[in-house]
Amino acid sequence: MHCLHESRTIYNEMLETVKQQYEDTGTFPGKYDLTSHFKGRGGEHVPATTVQTLADRLSKSLKRFLACQALTTRVGFPRFKGANRWHSLQLRQYGKDCYLHEDKKHLIVPKKLGHFLKIKLHRRIEGKPKTVHLVLRADGHWYALIVCETEPQTEHSPSTCTHADIGIDVGLKSFLTDSEGKTVDNPRFYRTSQRTLRRKQRQLCRRKKGSHRRRKAAKNVAKTHLKINRQRRDHHFKTAKPYAEGYQRIVVEDLQITNMVKNHHLAKSIMDASWGAFLDILTAKAENAGHGVIRVNPRFTSQKCHQCGEIV
Incomplete structure (x- = not known):
């Protein structure tokens, strides 16, 4: 929960930086500029890779906003997130910072998040894992969403439908x-x-x-x-x-x-x-x-x- 709160604070600070730069120069900083500016900001609770994903998340929101503005589609500017609008964390570099333990019952995460997370794996992992999203649902339970990259399926088994x-x-x-x-x-x-x-x-x-x-x-x-x-x-x-x-x-x-x-x-x-x-x-x-x-x-x-x- 500390990581969730701190990551929301960092995201809001990034958005404030974006707004300030736009008021001063009329331009938006890129995700690499935000990552460099907030390097080490994670402190004791937020992993460095999560700070990078926050910059990427905000950068994508800005690009989506600008693209919709060009198409005259009504999409609002990214806004500050309150506690009731922030429910997820993203971990990059699967296999290095986070990976599934051999017993299939624990997820290894950065030490700032506790190093071990007990999970219930309800399906077999298919493809190459890339990132992990930790999501807090309304029922009070945390869910680990392992995002995998799969090859496009070109051959299918013969259809048995009549x-x-x-x-x-x-x-x-x-x-x-x-x-x-x-x-x-x-x-x-x-x-x-x-x-x-x-x-x-x-x-x-x-x-x-x-x-x-x-x-x-x-x-x-x-x-x-x-x-x-x-x-x-x-x-x-x-x-x-x-x-x-x-x-x-x-x-x-x-x-x-x-x-x-x-x-x-x-x-x-x-x-x-x-x-x-x-x-x-x-x-x-x-x-x-x-x-x-x-x-x-x-x-x-x-x-x-x-x-x-x-x-x-």
């Missing part, structure tokens, strides 16, 4: 309907949890700012949101798997979800369904199985039958 093509149409009344007539119910995880969220958020508003009880109430609200997110993600994976493995080619609409949520009558339901995340998971699963997902223009995909007048 179906060639299928079309999938996502919606709100039903989560999806395929071209074979099958439907998947929309679970509406956020909608069903709104009563619980409403009660917990009212409790949060009644607590005095800065008090221990307010922090506890805020944690309860965050836990509820985390549960909803996990329920939704689990549903997406379980729904996508049979389609990704059972069909050689899957056709979906290339929806402009950003524009669709501008409809304030449907925005909450669209975000609750999270079509974009589902389609990304479906695409990744299909590629791993050696199959393909084709996204088509949604224009004119719904038409009126010239005989009966039904919308198909």
Whole structure:
């Protein structure tokens, strides 16, 4: 926790340096300039490689901001991080500063972080590990995310699926309907949890700012949101798997979800369904199985039958 707090402080100091230089010279410092300027700033709690990743993180935020400004996209300038907006650390140089112990139960980290971290490895590491992200979730548990570099898969095992093509149409009344007539119910995880969220958020508003009880109430609200997110993600994976493995080619609409949520009558339901995340998971699963997902223009995909007048 000391490292998390100190890294946030260093990031805010870097951002202050960036703003000051821009006011003085009209330019932004690069990540190497920030790294050089804050060399040794980590002290007793923050590893030197983590300070480097902080500079890289801020530099990427600035580049993203400038790129979006050129495209006239509304993206705000990087802002200072409070304690409730800073939940992760990044460790570079896997194999030197951090690596998995032979017993597969401990993660070796720099001495400033304790040298040994007890972990539960829930899946086999594939590819070449590059970095480690230590993330603090709303449930109070730390998670070690080992980022690996893998070679692009060029050869796939022969497909065993018995179906060639299928079309999938996502919606709100039903989560999806395929071209074979099958439907998947929309679970509406956020909608069903709104009563619980409403009660917990009212409790949060009644607590005095800065008090221990307010922090506890805020944690309860965050836990509820985390549960909803996990329920939704689990549903997406379980729904996508049979389609990704059972069909050689899957056709979906290339929806402009950003524009669709501008409809304030449907925005909450669209975000609750999270079509974009589902389609990304479906695409990744299909590629791993050696199959393909084709996204088509949604224009004119719904038409009126010239005989009966039904919308198909």
